[in-house]
Amino acid sequence: MIKKNNIFTGEGVIEKLPALAKKLKSKKILLAYDVKAEKTALRIKELLKCGKEEVFSYILTNGEREKTFESVGKIISELIKNEFVKTDCIVAVGGGTTGDLCGLVAALYMRGMKYISVPTTVIAACDSSVGGKTAVDFYGKKNIVGTFHDPDYVLCDFEVLENLPENVKKDGEGEILKYALLDKEIFSLVSGNAPLNEIIQKCIEYKIRICMKDYFDKGVRHYLNLGHTVGHAAESLSNFKLSHGEAVKSGLKFIVELSVKRGYMPPKTGEKCLEFLFKRGAKDFEYTLVELAEVSKCDKKRKGGHVELVLLKDIGEPFIEKVKTEKLGEYYGN
Numbered sequence: 001m002i003k004k005n006n007i008f009t010g011e012g013v014i015e016k017l018p019a020l021a022k023k024l025k026s027k028k029i030l031l032a033y034d035v036k037a038e039k040t041a042l043r044i045k046e047l048l049k050c051g052k053e054e055v056f057s058y059i060l061t062n063g064e065r066e067k068t069f070e071s072v073g074k075i076i077s078e079l080i081k082n083e084f085v086k087t088d089c090i091v092a093v094g095g096g097t098t099g100d101l102c103g104l105v106a107a108l109y110m111r112g113m114k115y116i117s118v119p120t121t122v123i124a125a126c127d128s129s130v131g132g133k134t135a136v137d138f139y140g141k142k143n144i145v146g147t148f149h150d151p152d153y154v155l156c157d158f159e160v161l162e163n164l165p166e167n168v169k170k171d172g173e174g175e176i177l178k179y180a181l182l183d184k185e186i187f188s189l190v191s192g193n194a195p196l197n198e199i200i201q202k203c204i205e206y207k208i209r210i211c212m213k214d215y216f217d218k219g220v221r222h223y224l225n226l227g228h229t230v231g232h233a234a235e236s237l238s239n240f241k242l243s244h245g246e247a248v249k250s251g252l253k254f255i256v257e258l259s260v261k262r263g264y265m266p267p268k269t270g271e272k273c274l275e276f277l278f279k280r281g282a283k284d285f286e287y288t289l290v291e292l293a294e295v296s297k298c299d300k301k302r303k304g305g306h307v308e309l310v311l312l313k314d315i316g317e318p319f320i321e322k323v324k325t326e327k328l329g330e331y332y333g334n
Contacts, residue, residue, distance in 0.1 A: 001132065001150060001211055001212060001215050002130065002132065002150040002151060002152075002153075002154065004208055006152065006153050006154065007130065007153075007154045007156070007204065007208075008153065008154065008155050008156065009156040009158065009197075009200070009201055009204065010156075010157070010158055011157065011158045011159040012157065012159055013155045013156065013157045013158075014040070014043070014044060014047070014118060014155050014157045014160070015047065016155060017044055017047055017048065017091070017116070017118070017155060018047050018048055018050055018051045020116065020152075020153050020155075021048065021051055021053055021089060021091075021116070022051055022052075022053075024087075024089055024114050024116075024152060025087060026053055026087055026088045026089035026114055027052075027053060027054065027087075027088060028053060028054045028055075028056065028082065028083075028084050028085075028088040028089070029048060029053045029054070029055045029056070029088065029089050029090075029091055030056050030057075030058055030075075030078065030079060030082075030084065030088075030089070030090045030091070031044060031045055031048070031055055031056065031057050031058070031091050031093065032057075032058040032059075032060065032075065032090055032091070032092050032093070032094075032098065032102050033057070033058075033059060033060065033092070033093035033094055033098065034059075034060045034061075034063075034093070034094030034095060034097070034098045034120070035059055035060065035061045036094070036095075036120075037093050037094045037095075037098070037120040038059075040093055040118070040120050040157075040160050041057075041093045044091065044093060044118065045057070053089075056078065056082055058075055058078055060094065060097070060098055060101070063097060063240075064097050064137070064235075064240040064244070065240060066097055066101060067097055067100060067101050067135070067136045067137045067143075068136055068137065068138070069136060069138065069145075071101055071136070072101065072104060072105055072108070072136060075101075075102070075105045076105060076108070076109055079105075079109055079113075084109070084113070085110065085113075086109070086110035086111070086112060086113045086114075087113070087114060088113060088114060089113065089114035089115065089116060089152075090102050090105065090106050090113065090114070090115050090116070091116045091118060092115065092116070092117050092118065092151075093118045093120060094118075094119075094120055094121070094124070095119065095120060095121035095123060095124045095128075096119075096121065096123050096124045096127070096128035096129075096244065098124075099117050099119065099124055099128050099129055099134075099151075100128065100133070100134055100135050100136070100143065100146070101134075101136060102115065102117075103115060103117070103132075103133075103134030103149050103151065104134035104135060104136060104146055104147065104149070106134075106149055106151075107134055107147050107148075107149030108147075112149065114152055115149065115150075115151045115152060116151055116152060116153045116154075116155065117129045117151040117153070117154045117155070118154075118155045118157070119154070119156055120160050120161070120164075121161075121164070121168060121171075121172055122161060122164070122168070122169055122171075122172020122173070122175070122176065122196070122200065122245075123171070123172045123174065123175045123244060123245055125156045125161055125172075125200050125204075126172070126175050126176055126179065126199075126200045126203035126204060126207075127175040127178075127179075127203065127207065127224075128175075129151070129154050129156065130154060130204055130207050130208060130211070131150075131207055131211045131215075131221075131224075132148040132149055132150040132211075132215065133146060133148060133217075134146045134147055134148070134149050135147075137240070140236050140239075141236060141298050142232045142235055142236055142240075143232070143300065144298070144300065148215070148216065156200070156204070158196075158197040158200070161196065161197075161200070162196070162197075169196070170245075170281060171243050171244075171245035171246060172245055173245060173249070173280055173281070174227075174231075174244065174245030174246065174247070174248030174249045174252075175203070175245065175248060176190060176199055176200075176203060177190070177248070177249060177252055177276075177277060177280060177282075178224070178226050178227055178228075178248060178252060179202075179203040179206055179207075180276070180315075181226060181227075181252060181256075181273060181312060181315055181316075181318075182206065182223060182224075182226060182316060182318055183202075183206050183316055184315050184316040185202065186199065186202050186203060186206065187276070187315050187316070189202060190276075191276065207224065210223065210224060222308055222310060222320055223310055223318040223320075225308075225310050226251075226252065226255060226310045226312070226318060227248050227249075227251030227252035227254070227255050227310075228248060228251060228310075229251070229296050229299045229307065229309055229310070230250075230251045230254050230255070230285075230292050230296055230332075231244075231247040231248045231250065231251030231252075232247070232251075232295075232296075232299065233287075233291075233292045233293075233295035233296045233299070234247045234250060234251070234285050234286075234287055234292065235247045236295050237287050237291055237292070237295055246281075246283075249277065249280070249281055249282040249283070250282055250283055250284065250285050252277055252282060253274065253277050253278075253282040253283070253284070254285065255309075255310070255311060255312065256270055256273045256274055256277065256312065257270070257274070258311065258332070258333070259311045259312045259313070261333065262311070262321075264311055264312065264313050264319075265311075265312050265313055265314065266314075269314055269315065272315075273312075273315065289329060289332045289333055290329055292332065293328040293329035293331075293332050294329070296328055296332075297325050297328060302325065303322075305324055305325055305326075306322045306323055306324050306325060307322075307323050307325055307328055308320050308321070308322055308323075309321045309322075309323055309331075
């Protein structure tokens, strides 16, 4: 688990990157970045010029569709071609897709190499850059192949996030809304329109607390999957045209409604949560319960003959319900 003091948050923290790279004693750096984060990546490239490290670039251009074994192979080929060793470093600049993919490469190459994460989206900043999960999609299933490999450092620069287009910020709300339903303090901050930086900081702190208790995702870390089982199913059904943030928003709405329907959450609390979600763009899925249930059966939280769904009794009171795989459609309300 990455140490809390190796996660840097605040305005201008990417200025620390040259010093951190030097601290890692890497002689070569692969700057892998999403084309949408090119401005930040080029700034980082300029910053790294003051060091002695040799810097190479690799550009990711295809969003979620980039998360494949083919992409893993291409990046590893670049590392081999340029004679990288395990003490050298990947600097991943971009959203969750970039972090998931580059983290997996860093885990696999020579059984583990140095890795710095620079999240440039709200989703990556508040969630996927912390916790060590890496993955690619396979056979139409999201994040189905992966492992755990923490970055050596995470640099969450609020200046970069504040300059994001509004539609990108809105999409990033999906993970924030998840944390809001998991934690009453975050729910209050979001409801009160607290500054984005403050909310992201609280989300990171919440995730660190959970991961310290259950790093390898065998118990309470499942709570962080709130809204994701059915959300990931919708992403897969859309062939990943539906963004992760929008899928999670709809997934959260679905789970709140299901929690009320199953008698776990009081109706008034459900109304409060749904109003909270509606105000922030949560919509119904465009897929049938049969379709969602069928794809949900392949969720990573499946164990043996059942899927582990995260439901809610109240804001800040998640719990896990084990549902038999063959009964999932019926459980969803089909």
